[in-house]
Each structure stands twice: as C-alpha cells, then as structure tokens.
Amino acid sequence: MTDPLLQALVAVLGERHAEPGAAAGSRLSDKHQHYHGKARAFVRPASTEQVAAVVRLCAEHGACVVVQGGNTGLMAAATPDDSGRAVLMSLERMNAIREVDTANDTLTAEAGCILRQVQLAAEGAGRLFPLSLGAEGSCTLGGNLGTNAGGTAVLRYGNTRDLTLGLEVVTAEGEIWHGLRGLRKDNTGYALRDLYIGSEGTLGIITAATLKLFPLPASRATAYVSFNSLGDGVALLAHARAGLSAGLTGFELMSAGCLALVAEQFPGSVLPFDRLEQPWYALLELSYHGEHHEALECMERMLEGALAQGLIVDASLAQSLAQSQAMWQLRENMSEAQAREGRNMKHDISLPLARMEAFVASTAERLQARFPGVRHYTFGHLGDGNLHYNVASPLGMSVAEHMARYSALSRVVHDNVHAHGGSISAEHGIGLRKRDELPRYKSSVELNLMRRLKRALDPLNVLNPGKVVALEAMPE
Ligand SMILES: Cc1cc2nc3c(=O)[nH]c(=O)nc-3n(C[C@H](O)[C@H](O)[C@H](O)COP(=O)(O)OP(=O)(O)OC[C@H]3O[C@@H](n4cnc5c(N)ncnc54)[C@H](O)[C@@H]3O)c2cc1C
Numbered sequence: 438m439t440d441p442l443l444q445a446l447v448a449v450l451g452e453r454h455a456e457p458g459a460a461a462g463s464r465l466s467d468k469h470q471h472y473h474g475k476a477r478a479f480v481r482p483a484s485t486e487q488v489a490a491v492v493r494l495c496a497e498h499g500a501c502v503v504v505q506g507g508n509t510g511l512m513a514a515a516t517p518d519d520s521g522r523a524v525l526m527s528l529e530r531m532n533a534i535r536e537v538d539t540a541n542d543t544l545t546a547e548a549g550c551i552l553r554q555v556q557l558a559a560e561g562a563g564r565l566f567p568l569s570l571g572a573e574g575s576c577t578l579g580g581n582l583g584t585n586a587g588g589t590a591v592l593r594y595g596n597t598r599d600l601t602l603g604l605e606v607v608t609a610e611g612e613i614w615h616g617l618r619g620l621r622k623d624n625t626g627y628a629l630r631d632l633y634i635g636s637e638g639t640l641g642i643i644t645a646a647t648l649k650l651f652p653l654p655a656s657r658a659t660a661y662v663s664f665n666s667l668g669d670g671v672a673l674l675a676h677a678r679a680g681l682s683a684g685l686t687g688f689e690l691m692s693a694g695c696l697a698l699v700a701e702q703f704p705g706s707v708l709p710f711d712r713l714e715q716p717w718y719a720l721l722e723l724s725y726h727g728e729h730h731e732a733l734e735c736m737e738r739m740l741e742g743a744l745a746q747g748l749i750v751d752a753s754l755a756q757s758l759a760q761s762q763a764m765w766q767l768r769e770n771m772s773e774a775q776a777r778e779g780r781n782m783k784h785d786i787s788l789p790l791a792r793m794e795a796f797v798a799s800t801a802e803r804l805q806a807r808f809p810g811v812r813h814y815t816f817g818h819l820g821d822g823n824l825h826y827n828v829a830s831p832l833g834m835s836v837a838e839h840m841a842r843y844s845a846l847s848r849v850v851h852d853n854v855h856a857h858g859g860s861i862s863a864e865h866g867i868g869l870r871k872r873d874e875l876p877r878y879k880s881s882v883e884l885n886l887m888r889r890l891k892r893a894l895d896p897l898n899v900l901n902p903g904k905v906v907a908l909e910a911m912p913e
Contacts, residue, residue: 442498443478446524449490454481454530461525464505467513469780472869474517476503476525483530485605485613485644491526492642493611496899500524503901504638506580507551509572511783512868514584514637514904528579531644534558542650543602543619548579548643555648564650567594567686571769582643585635587864589768592820593686593724594651596864598634603647606633609640609895619647632890637866638901640894654686654724658736659761661709662749664717667794673748674790674820677721680739687722688820689768695816699767702774707763709753719819720768771816772825779836781814781829782843786854787822787863796857797824803849804828808842823863826850851878867905875906 446455458465458476466473477500482488495502503523505515517523528549535545539562546555552573559566568581570588580586582604587596594600603618616630633641664670670690677685693713700706709718725732733754740752755761775781788796797815804811810831817824828846830839851861855878862871876884887906891898898908 440477442494442500442524445494445498446478446480446491449494450480450482450487454483456480458521458523458525464508464525464527465517467516468509468511472513472516474519474523475521476517476523477521478524479527480524481527481530485531485607488526488528488531488607488642488644489611489613491524492607492609492899495524496609496611496897501899501902502526502642504528504579504583504642506548506577506583507572507575509576510580510584510868511785511865512584512637512862512870514866514868514901515580516869518903526642528577528642528644535645537562537564537650538619539564539650541619543647544650545603545617545619545645545647546578547645548577548582550578552576552578552581559650560653562650563653565653566600566648566650568597568600571772578646579643582634582646583636583638584864584866587818587821587823589689589722589818590686591818591823592688593683598631600649601630601634601646602649604630604633604643605645606641606643609897609899613644614641617645617647635866637868637905639891639905640900642900652726655727656725656729656732657686657761658723658725658729658732659755659764660721660736660740660752661764662719662721662740662743662752663710663713663715664719664749665715667717667797669748670717670719670819671790671793672746673719673743676743676746676748677739680742681723681735684723684725684735685721685820686724687720688818689720689816690819690824691718691720691768691771691816692716692814693718694812695771695774695814696767698778698814699770699774702777703770706767706770708767709764710751715750720764768816775814775827775829779830780840781827782840782846784824784826784828784847784850784854784861785863785865786824786826786850786859786861788824788854788857788859790819790822792857792859793819793822793824796853796859797826800826800850800853803853804846807849808846810834811839811846818864821863822859847874869904872903872905872907 461479503517504526531547531549567590581597604616606614743749812829814827
C-alpha cells in the first residue's frame with residue numbers, strides 16, 4: 438500500500454473499511470451500467486466523526502469524496518468520474534435508528550438506513566413514515582435526502598424535504614453541523630437544511646436526519662379507473678381531491694400501453710379490467726381514519742360522481758388487501774417491465790397540470806415527425822404533475838440504434854417541457870446525466886447563484902465534483 442491517503446484512511450477506519458478503490462466493484466458504475474468511474478479508495482465509516490475525518494483527509498491529499506447510498510439513483514450522481522481522484526464513501530455501517538419520539542411524532546435515523554427499515558421502525562411505533570418508492574428495499578435515507586426523493590405519496594405528504602425537520606451534516610471542510618432539531622417551527626436564519634436536501638452530495642454529507650411521522654391510516658381504499666383523455670384525468674384529479682380531501686394519498690397515471698406491457702412481461706399480473714379499451718388509466722388510493730367499509734363507500738361515492746360527470750369510463754375498486762396489493766403491483770412493475778422489453782429513453786418531467794394534455798399531444802407529434810415509429814410509455818405521479826415520459830424504439834429498430842439518438846430526442850422532449858413551463862427533472866435530480874442540459878433551461882442568474890453557493894460551501898470542490906453544476910463555466 439503506497440498511497441499515503443489510503444494509509445491515512447486505514448489509520449482512521451481500519452483495513453477492512455478503507456480499501457483500494459477497485460474493491461468498490463459494481464459501485465463504480467451507475468445503476469444502468471452507463472457510466473463507469475474509478476476510485477482512489479473505497480471507505481465505509483461507522484460514525485459521523487469518521488466521516489468528518491475522511492473528508493478532512495481527502496481535502497489535505499487533493500482527493501474528493503463521492504458519497505453513495507443504494508446506488509439506485511437514475512442520474513449517475515453517485516458514480517465517480519474516471520480520473521481516479523475520488524474516494525467513494527458508503528454509509529452502510531451507519532444504519533441505526535437513533536430515536537423514535539412518539540410524543541413529537543419524529544424519528545431520527547442515520548443516513549445509511551435502507552428506506553424500508555425506516556418505514557418499519559415507524560410502523561413498529563404505530564406511526565407512518567410515508568416516503569414510498571419502487572426502490573425502497575435498497576435505496577438509503579441518505580440517497581433519499583440527497584435527491585429529495587418523491588415517490589407515490591407526495592400528493593398527501595410531500596417529498597423528502599417536506600418530511601424532514603432536522604439534519605446532521607459533515608461539511609466540505611470536515612466540520613459537523615449538529616442540526617437534528619425536531620422543531621416544526623424554527624425561523625432562525627437561512628434554511629440550511631433545505632439547501633443540503635436535494636444537493637446530491639455536492640454541498641455536504643448528510644449523516645442523520647430527524648423525520649416527521651404521521652398517524653397510521655386505519656383503512657384504505659384502492660381503485661383503478663379508465664378515461665378517454667388526459668384532460669379528463671386532470672379534471673378527475675380535481676374531483677377526487679374535492680371528494681376525498683387530504684385522504685387522497687396516491688393518483689398514479691398510466692397509459693394503456695404501459696399496463697399491456699406489464700401484463701406481457703409479468704404473466705401472472707391481474708389487470709383491473711378485462712380489456713384495455715381506453716387510452717388512459719389511473720390508480721387512486723384513499724387513506725382513511727375510519728372502518729374499511731366506510732373508506733370503500735367514500736371512494737365509491739366519489740367515483741359515482743366522476744362517472745356521472747363523464748370524467749371516467751369505468752372503475753374497479755379493490756375489495757380486499759390482496760386486491761389492493763395486486764393493483765399496486767401493476768404500478769410497481771412498470772419500470773421493470775420496460776427494462777425487460779429493452780432500454781428506453783426516460784424523461785422524469787413535471788408540468789403545470791393545466792398544460793399536461795397539450796404537452797403530451799404536441800410532444801408526440803414532434804417526436805413522430807422526427808423519429809417516426811417511436812413508442813410512448815407514459816406513466817407517473819399525475820397527482821404531483823410528474824410524468825415519466827419514456828420513449829422506446831420503433832418496432833424493428835435495435836435498442837442500440839435508438840439509444841444513439843438520445844441527445845437529439847431528449848432535446849425535443851425537454852425543449853417542449855420548457856416551453857410548457859415545466860421542469861426537466863421532477864424527482865430524480867440532475868447528477869451527471871442532465872448537468873449539461875441545465876444551462877439551456879435555467880437563467881444565467883439562477884445558474885450563477887447555484888455555482889456561488891457551491892463555491893461558498895465547498896471552496897476546494899471536494900464533494901462530488903462535476904455533478905449538478907459545472908463550475909468551470911463561471912469566471913472566478
Ligand atoms: C425501481 C426504481 C424506482 C424509483 N422510484 C423513484 C420514485 O418514485 N421517486 C424518486 O424520487 N426516485 C425514484 N427512484 C430513484 C432512486 O431510487 C431515488 O433517487 C433514491 O432516493 C436514491 O437513493 P440511493 O440510496 O440509491 O442513492 P444513490 O443513488 O446512491 O445516490 C443518489 C444521490 O444522493 C447522494 N447521496 C447519497 N447518500 C448521501 C448522503 N448521505 N448525503 C448526501 N448525499 C447523498 C449521492 O451522492 C447521489 O448524488 C427510483 C429508482 C428505481 C431503481
């Protein structure tokens with residue numbers, strides 16, 4: 438072992454937890470195996486003090502730190518570059534639930550906890566931690582905070598930032614900010630907590646968080662509905678919010694093509710309707726404080742109103758927990774069904790609801806004109822104005838040929854998102870994949886503010902350099 442940095446890291450963490458970079462194995466590539474990097478060392482600290490010591494050592498030795506959670510992120514934000522300058526850090530040993538405070542309805546957990554572990558700890562205390570997403574069995578709290586993850590219950594409970602009260606952070610200079618406050622009101626200066634959340638490991642390393650808990654719903658009702666147009670879907674959302682109020686926790690959109698693909702790729706799937714005759718479907722979830730039969734009645738009443746107004750064509754209401762789970766399974770298998778069919782181009786976008794229908798129609802028209810035959814797999818969290826606007830290859834074209842057109846095709850989609858007042862990243866972040874697109878859609882004022890923040894909080898560019906914003910684009 439000749440690298441003096443590695444020697445110093447071993448002295449702090451021990452040989453088992455400070456290894457040469459190659460020991461990181463598959464962690465050196467992103468989830469989709471699209472980006473591959475190198476690391477100078479791979480470290481697994483066990484405490485906040487050790488994280489701080491690693492950051493200080495990296496700064497001293499001219500190295501940088503890339504913190505990685507479950508590596509389920511979709512923007513290559515946790516993948517080191519190929520310079521070999523990065524120390525890749527995993528917080529997997531920092532996975533304690535430090536405290537559950539039922540009087541305050543808060544839970545404090547370390548950043549290396551798997552999201553499912555946090556959900557179960559809350560349930561064990563008779564509470565709900567509502568952050569929920571397809572990767573919850575392998576993504577970590579640190580990654581959820583790093584990306585400000587959304588998921589399927591944002592409509593009711595908000596995204597990760599909304600669910601977080603306090604943070605413990607190791608700064609780029611290796612100091613520890615003890616900000617684990619469980620206060621719901623705290624107007625004592627700049628919102629540092631909110632700045633670190635969603636900063637994708639570029640401003641600080643989050644080591645623990647104090648999270649909000651909620652009452653566990655006593656019952657729930659789940660339904661699938663079909664409708665003829667996205668405009669009807671948006672109107673149905675307004676109708677459902679009015680009818681179910683804050684009880685409406687999920688409103689997931691999917692096209693008929695998405696549902697058909699899940700049924701094809703997962704042969705045991707139970708579709709909610711015998712035939713997929715309408716172009717659009719939505720999965721609605723009501724969380725309810727009373728008895729199950731009351732939840733069902735509430736949902737039924739709302740759906741009858743929607744039917745009477747012509748907003749939906751058909752509805753299917755789950756009568757049991759098993760049926761409800763089968764309905765959710767269809768939604769949860771959607772990404773995997775597309776992966777099994779062959780890679781497609783993913784666009785995680787958000788739009789003002791009123792412009793959703795016009796966006797989908799005009800984007801499809803533009804894409805078909807330039808890339809005839811491409812197939813659209815559109816689904817997402819309609820309740821949050823968030824679409825996963827995925828575009829697959831025309832039948833007969835190889836996936837490789839299709840993916841080679843990524844930049845040109847995504848440009849059409851993102852330009853149209855921008856023209857409709859939307860965002861090119863609703864919940865997955867920017868990372869490396871979308872970094873060079875930002876200048877096209879953000880004003881120079883906004884970009885320069887982001888760069889100044891990065892420089893102020895990380896003057897030596899030690900933390901996850903090259904992600905989110907490119908610093909070299911701004912004069913010193
Ligand atoms: C099947 C599937 C479904 C998904 N569904 C959703 C969804 O519905 N909603 C959604 O928002 N995302 C979704 N994602 C994306 C992904 O799961 C989330 O972004 C998740 O929050 C990432 O967590 P992770 O631990 O895997 O983070 P990683 O991928 O390891 O890292 C992501 C980013 O967070 C940073 N980071 C990691 N740990 C820390 C830390 N301790 N401090 C500071 N920064 C840190 C990393 O540096 C990187 O920039 C999905 C992914 C998959 C594969």
